[in-house]
Amino acid sequence: MTTFLQIVARDVRLAFRQGGATMLVVVFFVLAVALFPLGVGPETAVLRRIAPGVIWVAALLAAMLSLDRLFQVDFEDGSLDQLALAPLPLELVAAAKCLAHWLSTGLPLVVISPLLGVLLELNGEAHAALLLAMAAGTPALSLVGGIGAALTVSIRRGGVLLSLLVLPLYIPVLIFGTGAIDAAAMGLEGGAHLLVLAALLAAALPLAPWAIAGALRLNLE
Amino acid sequence: MPLTGRNLTCTRGDTTVFTGLDFDIAPGDIVVVRGANGSGKSSLLRLAAGYLAPTEGELRRDGVPIADDPERHRTSLHYVGHLDALKPALSVAENLAFWSRVLAPKTPASSRLDHDRTLDRMGLSGLADVPTRYLSAGQRRRLALARLIVCSRPLWLLDEPTASLDDAGTETLLGLISDHRSNGGMVLAAVHGSIAVDDAVTIRLGECRMDGMS
Amino acid sequence: MVNWHRLANPTSFLKWSRRVLPWASVTTVILLAAGLYLSLFVAPPDYQQGETVRIMFVHVPSAWMALFTYAVMAGASATGLIWKSPLSHLTAKAAAPIGASFTLLALVTGALWGQPMWGTWWVWDARLTSVLILFFLYLGYIALWEAIDDYTRAAKSTAILALVGVVNIPIIKFSVDWWNTLHQPASVLRMDGPSIHPSLLVPLLVMGGAFTGYFIVVLLIRLEREILARQAQVLRRAQLRS
Numbered sequence: 001m002t003t004f005l006q007i008v009a010r011d012v013r014l015a016f017r018q019g020g021a022t023m024l025v026v027v028f029f030v031l032a033v034a035l036f037p038l039g040v041g042p043e044t045a046v047l048r049r050i051a052p053g054v055i056w057v058a059a060l061l062a063a064m065l066s067l068d069r070l071f072q073v074d075f076e077d078g079s080l081d082q083l084a085l086a087p088l089p090l091e092l093v094a095a096a097k098c099l100a101h102w103l104s105t106g107l108p109l110v111v112i113s114p115l116l117g118v119l120l121e122l123n124g125e126a127h128a129a130l131l132l133a134m135a136a137g138t139p140a141l142s143l144v145g146g147i148g149a150a151l152t153v154s155i156r157r158g159g160v161l162l163s164l165l166v167l168p169l170y171i172p173v174l175i176f177g178t179g180a181i182d183a184a185a186m187g188l189e190g191g192a193h194l195l196v197l198a199a200l201l202a203a204a205l206p207l208a209p210w211a212i213a214g215a216l217r218l219n220l221e
Numbered sequence: 222m223p224l225t226g227r228n229l230t231c232t233r234g235d236t237t238v239f240t241g242l243d244f245d246i247a248p249g250d251i252v253v254v255r256g257a258n259g260s261g262k263s264s265l266l267r268l269a270a271g272y273l274a275p276t277e278g279e280l281r282r283d284g285v286p287i288a289d290d291p292e293r294h295r296t297s298l299h300y301v302g303h304l305d306a307l308k309p310a311l312s313v314a315e316n317l318a319f320w321s322r323v324l325a326p327k328t329p330a331s332s333r334l335d336h337d338r339t340l341d342r343m344g345l346s347g348l349a350d351v352p353t354r355y356l357s358a359g360q361r362r363r364l365a366l367a368r369l370i371v372c373s374r375p376l377w378l379l380d381e382p383t384a385s386l387d388d389a390g391t392e393t394l395l396g397l398i399s400d401h402r403s404n405g406g407m408v409l410a411a412v413h414g415s416i417a418v419d420d421a422v423t424i425r426l427g428e429c430r431m432d433g434m435s
Numbered sequence: 436m437v438n439w440h441r442l443a444n445p446t447s448f449l450k451w452s453r454r455v456l457p458w459a460s461v462t463t464v465i466l467l468a469a470g471l472y473l474s475l476f477v478a479p480p481d482y483q484q485g486e487t488v489r490i491m492f493v494h495v496p497s498a499w500m501a502l503f504t505y506a507v508m509a510g511a512s513a514t515g516l517i518w519k520s521p522l523s524h525l526t527a528k529a530a531a532p533i534g535a536s537f538t539l540l541a542l543v544t545g546a547l548w549g550q551p552m553w554g555t556w557w558v559w560d561a562r563l564t565s566v567l568i569l570f571f572l573y574l575g576y577i578a579l580w581e582a583i584d585d586y587t588r589a590a591k592s593t594a595i596l597a598l599v600g601v602v603n604i605p606i607i608k609f610s611v612d613w614w615n616t617l618h619q620p621a622s623v624l625r626m627d628g629p630s631i632h633p634s635l636l637v638p639l640l641v642m643g644g645a646f647t648g649y650f651i652v653v654l655l656i657r658l659e660r661e662i663l664a665r666q667a668q669v670l671r672r673a674q675l676r677s
Contacts, residue, residue, distance in 0.1 A: 003326045010311070010319050017310040078304025082368075084272065086323045087296045147599055151592050155582050165575040165596065168568050169603050172610035179617065196613075200606070211599055218591050220272040221233075234585050235672040 003088040004096045011100030025062050025105045026112055032058040033116045044121045051120035052130070052181035053174075058116075059109050059134065060170045063141040066105045067166065068159045070097060070149040071212075075219060084220055094212035095205075098139075098146045106138035122185065129184030129194075136197040137177040143201075143208035144169050150215035172200055222297065222375055223247040224269065224407065228278035231264045238264045239426055242278070248375070248405040251398065253412050253421040260427025262411035263302070266378045269409055270300045298376040303384070305365040309354035313345060316353055317367055325372035336371065343367045344393060358385040369397060377401060379410040445522050445662045452655045459655065463648030470645045473638035490548040492638055496646040497541035498562070501569055502604075504534030504650065508576070509601035512594035524590035525665065527597060528580055529657035533650060535573035541566050561615035565608050572600045586668070 015021045036054045040046055074080045074097075083093050113134045117127050148166035152158035180193035223246060230240040238261035246252050254262045267273045269280065271287055271294055280287045287294040307316045317336050321328075340346055343363040353361065362385050369377060377398075383391050395417060398408055410416070474492035481488035508527045515523030545563045546556045557563070579596055583589035 003323050006319060006322045006326075010308070014308055014310055076304075077308070078302055078306035079308070081270075081272065081300055081302060081304070082306045082320060083323065085270070085295050085298065085300060087292070087326060088323070089292075147595075151579060151596055152582070154588070158582065161575075161578055161582050164571065164578055168571045168575065168607070169599070171568060172603075172606050175610040175614045179614070182617075203606075207602065211595055215592060215595050218588050218595075221267070221588065234587070235669045236675075 003086055004092055007083070007088075007093060007096040008100045008103070011097055012104050015100070015104035021066060022104050022108050025066050026108045028065060029058050029062040029109055029112065030116065032061060033119065037120070047120045048122060048185070051117065051122045052126070052178040052185070054120065055113060055116050055130065055181075056133075056137075056174050056177045059113070059138065059177075060141065060167065060174060062109060063105060063138060064145060064163055064166055064170075066101070067145045067149045068152065068162050070101055070146060071153045071216060072149070072158075075153045075216075080216065081220065084217075090213040090216060091209045094146060094150070094216065095209040098142045098208065098212070101146065102139050102142040106142050110134040110138055122181070125187065126181050126185040129181045129190045132194055133177045133180040133190075133197060136194055136201060137173045140173050140197070140201045140204045141170060143204040144173075147208055147211045147215065150212040150219075153216065154219050173197065176200070222283040224376060224409070225281045226269070226275075226278065227281070229265075229268065229275045229280070230277035231261060231268055231273070232276040233264055233273075237276070240277070242424070242426075244409075244422075244424055246376070246407045246409055248407060249402050251402060251408040251410065251418055251421045252424060253410050253416060253418070254424045254426060255412060256426030262413075262426060263380050265424075265426065266300070266302070266380045266409065266411055269376075270298060270378050271295055272300075297374050298378060299369050299372075299374050300378045300380075301365055301369065301382055302380045305361045306368075307353045307356075307361055307364060310352060312350050312352055313340065313356070313364060314349040316364060317371055320368050321371040324368065324374075328372070339367050339371050342370065342393070342397075344389060359387055359390055362386055363390055363393070366394060366397065369401070375406050377406065377408045377410075379408065381411055381413055383412070383414065383416065445525065445665075448522055449659060449662060452659055456652065456655050459648060459652050463645060463652050466641060466645035466648050470638060470642035473641055477634075478638045479634055484552065487548060487551045488635075490544050491635075492642050494541060494544035494548055495639060496643045497537050497544060498566055499643055500646045500650055501534060501538040501541050501566060503647070504530050504537060505569065505572070505597075505601065505604065508534065509597045512597040516591065516594050516598075521590075521665075522662075524594060525658060525661045526654070527594065528590070529654055529661045531573060531577050531580070533653050533657070535570065535577065537646070537650075538566055538570040538573055542570060559615075561612050564615070565611045568607055568611070569604070572604070576600065586665070 033054055036050065037047060040050065071080065074083065084090055086093065088096075110131065113130055114127055117130050122130065145166050148162045148169075151165060152162045155161060176193045176196045180190040180197065183190035183193060225246075226242060226244045229242040231238045231242075242265070244252060254265055256262050264273065268275055271280075271291055274288070282290075282294050282297075285293075306320070308319075311319070314336055317339065321336070337346075337349065340349055343366060345360060345363055345367070348356070348360070353364065356364065362382075366382065382394055386394065398410075398418070401408065470492070474489055478489065478492070480486050508530045511523045511527040511530065514520060515527065542563065545560075545566065549558050549560075549563075550556055576593055576596055579593050580589055583592055
């Protein structure tokens, strides 16, 4: 377990040290959302109506933007070769790197999301749902996105391909993430949506690291 | 724990790199792989590391096929390739500490002193807190080689380990190798230039046809 | 040196395939003729939708085949990963563009059907939306094959992607259905098996058979081409080295 935490700690430290990757993702997230009032007009009713979807779509794109370097850096500098020699199984190495990705990009998105709710004039009850849905949904984005990142690890400029592979797989998170906030905004019980989000995460948790490790092993050859 | 390869065929992409290769490494041995560019030196090392599976033939560790117990094999070898596996944003000490903890999590928390002594031995004294991005290629290579002694593993797979090392660096490396062998360690090294080891067994790759003609 | 043992399996397959192909082609043509006759002349026009209902006889089998082909791809990918058979990976590769074409056909016929029904070319109907997402899954799979140079790595990477896709398809379908019930009333296109009148079901099944036959014929032809291209590639590499 200590190795697992070592990898998480190193990746988070690198994310904060190297050009403020975290900062860029958060800025992208806020900027992308801020474009919508400029595009569709500032009427409160319209913004409130589209807010959940806009915030989630921006979150998907922001999470995806940082994915292409998730395993590629380690692949290119030889770290992947070394990680594969650790006693820790490669599946857990993959899980550790996904957790680090979430801590350095997903979690900041969760933290900043209430601010975006305010910008788009989301009403009170929906704010809690937004925070919970983001907290349950964004880890799944890091895990599922990790599969795309591992499959494209050897492809230079694989970013566009990565989005083609990953975005369709993000759709369930988008639907239930948005659904939870919509339900709360309409004063309905949004618990079911959150449960589905949690179930998606629970399914991705064992399956994604397994697929990632498989894809990474192909690139050790 | 000796490593034996029998009748190894290696295929990269669609081409057969070498075929019918046999070798033995026993404790205390050094086996040097020689051959022209593209003759399969790196492939043989990656095969021995278990990164790559042989198309035919078998690798055994202590008589057990490595495919049967990959964990035991991968945790008892060091691989030093062309890439140094160092993060430019981390300091020299941080890079070393990370790999020593990841590769040998069970050894009691390696003390700061140990790492300092390792850096001294590798000729990197005083650089512990310097970000790795400021190191020269030779210094990065020394730091990569420091993994060999900061975490003790019996089999060393070294792919052109002297690349970008100066004379003093090569001397240090030879010292490490001889210490390792006298402790019963095994070394499989791909070498392009010359390496001053007397009793090395040599594998020549890509020269079968020439041998046949001469 | 050429790894002939890797190709031995596909080579014997080619012989078998060339024997089967004529029979499969003839069967497909007969089924297609019968299916078209039944659906264009025998099946009654719908009392609400009139003659436009006949688009269904192309649209629904296309949608079936879109899913079926992905299942074939995933099955072939799993066999390829588990038993390391080169033929399986080539089957998955050969099937993907056929599946993508069926998916596109389902989308286009869906739009053509939607125009007279809803007065618009595209409606975010649950079925159409799922098929659209499936189309993107196919495109991603094909693009990954193209993007990785090394054949073996491409074969295994795309196999992992196909398996990830096949696990996700039910989840995506479930999500889109859920989303659809929230945002829209039930679809016009709903046709749940038992409620379809036999006069529609028979032509539909015959067309389904014809589409499956077509799939098999095209798959065999494409697979033969893939095998030959692959053999040529291996030979060329071997020549380059010697």
